[in-house]
Amino acid sequence: MTRKRSATRWLLAVLYAAAGYLHIMLPAPFVKITPTWVPYPGIVIALTGIAELLGAVGLSQPWSPRLRRAAGIGLALYALCVWPANFHHMALDMARPDHGLGLAYHVPRLLAQPLLIWAALWASEATDWPFARHTKR
Template sequence: MTAPLSKDLVALSGLFVLSATIHLVKPEVYEPIMPEAIPAKREVVYASGVLELLCAGGLLHPRTRKVAGWATAGLLLAVYPANFKMAADVQKSNKTALKAGTLARLPMQIPMIRTALKAARG
């Protein structure tokens, strides 16, 4: 029997839909945080947006929740270096709120990964 849909899964799915929308509508927001070694940055940003949408939808459906949980945890781990780069890059600016926001985002990945793994484990 599949566990009922929890508030944390709904929230994680919502965050992924929001992030995916930005990836697909304004990919230039994410291109600067891509590691230099990655070619075709825009295409990778689009692909990650599509993956986020797939993960978000998969987390909401009982039949796909476990696979989507593993995929979501993997995606969060895969993009963590870009989030770290964004936080590091922003520290050079004079925008205090943006500095704080990008730094606060880093530890927020932990409960998101935990929620994804909880879904993966059923």
């Protein structure tokens, strides 16, 4: 299980580092899909990029389990907080005559969000669920 956790941790670190880089260096597509109720979308996108980069660094480091857990919890909360933007992006695309990226992209993306949340928590050892051994009392 340790190898699977480590592999998941590194995969998430790479994905979040890449996403963070893109949020900072190429913010336009992210600003475009940001819900209208989000204030200062350009600043928010830059801050989300920084959060992703910091989470990736924290998740990938081996020397502090507490920092790694904090990063996992932070990335899980981040994934939860950006989920509405994913729904907004789907609504924008579905309103277009060509349906943008279409349901074949958006539905799996929306369904994967809970998996990303869980993976960040599990890989960081913030949870053992569902693999914890249950003992009878």
